[in-house]
Amino acid sequence: MAAEVLILGGGVGGTIVANLVAKQSSGKAHVTVVDATGIHVYQPGFLYVAVGQERPAALQRPETSLLRDDVSLVVERAVRVDPVTRKVLLESGRTLGYDHLLLATGSRTVMDEVPGANDAHTFYTMDGAARLFEALEAFDGGSIVIGVAGIPYKCPPAPVEFVFLLDDYLRARGIRDKSEIKLLSPLNRAFTIEATSKLVQPILAERGIELTGFFNVESVDPVVGTVSSLEGETVAYDLLVLVPPHRGQKVIEDSGLGDERGWVPVDKNTLKHTQFEQVWAIGDTTNIPISKSGSVAHYEASVVAAEIIAAVRGEAAPAHVYDGKVMCFLETGRGEATTIRFDYDHPPVSPSPARRWHWAKALFNKTYWHTVPQGRLP
Amino acid sequence: MSTVQIDNRGPREIEDFVGLKTIDARGMACPGPLMNLIGAIRQGQVGQVFEVLSSDEGSRTDIPAWVAKAKHDLIEVIEDQGYAHFIVRKAR
Numbered sequence A: 001m002a003a004e005v006l007i008l009g010g011g012v013g014g015t016i017v018a019n020l021v022a023k024q025s026s027g028k029a030h031v032t033v034v035d036a037t038g039i040h041v042y043q044p045g046f047l048y049v050a051v052g053q054e055r056p057a058a059l060q061r062p063e064t065s066l067l068r069d070d071v072s073l074v075v076e077r078a079v080r081v082d083p084v085t086r087k088v089l090l091e092s093g094r095t096l097g098y099d100h101l102l103l104a105t106g107s108r109t110v111m112d113e114v115p116g117a118n119d120a121h122t123f124y125t126m127d128g129a130a131r132l133f134e135a136l137e138a139f140d141g142g143s144i145v146i147g148v149a150g151i152p153y154k155c156p157p158a159p160v161e162f163v164f165l166l167d168d169y170l171r172a173r174g175i176r177d178k179s180e181i182k183l184l185s186p187l188n189r190a191f192t193i194e195a196t197s198k199l200v201q202p203i204l205a206e207r208g209i210e211l212t213g214f215f216n217v218e219s220v221d222p223v224v225g226t227v228s229s230l231e232g233e234t235v236a237y238d239l240l241v242l243v244p245p246h247r248g249q250k251v252i253e254d255s256g257l258g259d260e261r262g263w264v265p266v267d268k269n270t271l272k273h274t275q276f277e278q279v280w281a282i283g284d285t286t287n288i289p290i291s292k293s294g295s296v297a298h299y300e301a302s303v304v305a306a307e308i309i310a311a312v313r314g315e316a317a318p319a320h321v322y323d324g325k326v327m328c329f330l331e332t333g334r335g336e337a338t339t340i341r342f343d344y345d346h347p348p349v350s351p352s353p354a355r356r357w358h359w360a361k362a363l364f365n366k367t368y369w370h371t372v373p374q375g376r377l378p
Numbered sequence B: 001m002s003t004v005q006i007d008n009r010g011p012r013e014i015e016d017f018v019g020l021k022t023i024d025a026r027g028m029a030c031p032g033p034l035m036n037l038i039g040a041i042r043q044g045q046v047g048q049v050f051e052v053l054s055s056d057e058g059s060r061t062d063i064p065a066w067v068a069k070a071k072h073d074l075i076e077v078i079e080d081q082g083y084a085h086f087i088v089r090k091a092r
Helices: A012-024 A043-050 A126-138 A158-172 A194-206 A250-254 A294-313 A355-371 B011-016 B032-043 B059-069
Strands: A003-008 A029-035 A039-041 A060-062 A071-075 A078-082 A087-090 A095-097 A100-103 A107-109 A142-148 A179-184 A209-212 A217-221 A226-229 A234-236 A239-243 A246-248 A279-281 A326-333 A336-343 A346-349 B002-005 B021-024 B049-054 B073-079 B084-089
Touching: A003 A012, A003 A095, A003 A294, A012 A029, A012 A071, A012 A100, A012 A294, A029 A294, A043 A126, A043 A158, A043 A355, A078 A250, A100 A294, A126 A239, A142 A158, A142 A234, A158 A179, A158 A194, A158 A209, A158 A239, A158 A326, A194 A209, A194 A326, A194 A336, A194 A346, A217 A239, A246 A250, A279 A294, A294 A326, A326 A355, A336 A355, B021 B032, B032 B049, B032 B059, B032 B084, B049 B059, B059 B073, B059 B084
Parallel strands: A003 A029, A003 A100, A029 A071, A100 A279, A142 A179, A142 A239, A179 A209, B002 B073, B021 B049
Antiparallel strands: A039 A060, A078 A087, A087 A095, A107 A246, A217 A226, A226 A234, A326 A336, A336 A346, B049 B084, B073 B084
């Protein structure tokens, strides 16, 4: 009888692992993906929706179109996991048992944790990105402030990329000279990674983008139009764009599988839950000290799939472990981009911004649907 | 602020602080330790003391700089074997 492999979440990590396990387990595993919407969303595209360079419809496809035919999909929200009896309760009351479980539920944004911020703009959701673009189209000058309201957050380069794309957008509309762009950074530099900050800070200065360091957004006064920081500073805005606080999914918190913010504690190399047997977590879902991004989920997926296949076969865990590899692009505007690559043992390196990196990112975004979910890109 | 070497006083004594929360960020690359401290202070109570364990060199400048900017108190930086303890009180 085939082992039941249950995967909660049909994002990047869950989808790749589902396809790899189904393909490589030689019929010894039956794989089921449980996903709340059944729609696979390419979140890196939100940034482009916010500046009118992408349509929301181009960023989503039915999850069934990305899964192998021998993977079952259940479109329903999981509400509780019992790792002792190895059962998952769904919203309808239906229960699914498992032999091996992958938590691939990702993160959620919780803007309502920031007092006064409910009407702030964000490009961290599809609807938010579309609404932000509408607001930008109606914008005719003033101060646009971009801040970070909680750490960790998905795709650390995104706020920096956004201000560069915003600069391009305002110039194209001929209103850049009537506008200020202010980037409020949680650190005393533009970006979490020092080497990349050194590369992008002179470009921010050259484009007239004002950088304020050590500004961790704490509250917003939407009546007066000000945003205040944990460090005690206040900045006025005409249009406010926030990176919302993030936390793990409710099912993780309600099941006691995560820490106080709902991040699942795992071994940083094997992605196995530190407490429960036959439970793994991947991507944004985990508590490991690395970027929350599709890139991380992508590189972790082959490790998790190999671990699950070995467990299904009753073999020893594979020697190949996740080494902290991350590779992502960072748009620097004017048709150029750079890349950021690092792992647990090698600090990040970023080449000088060039057109080829922008085109490489654009190509990756377009070919994603045919390569990544299927596990075709190692 | 003072920096002391651990000799006859061990890190155990740090636990004398009421409500102490320890953040073990050893092995995390910069700015992980500082980010974890900021997150913990965000959730913490005024007067609460936090201990960050960090093996990252960048923490030696980043953590004191942020604590000063945010007007909290850096009580002590204690050197240990291959890492340091940063003792910070949430002051407001």
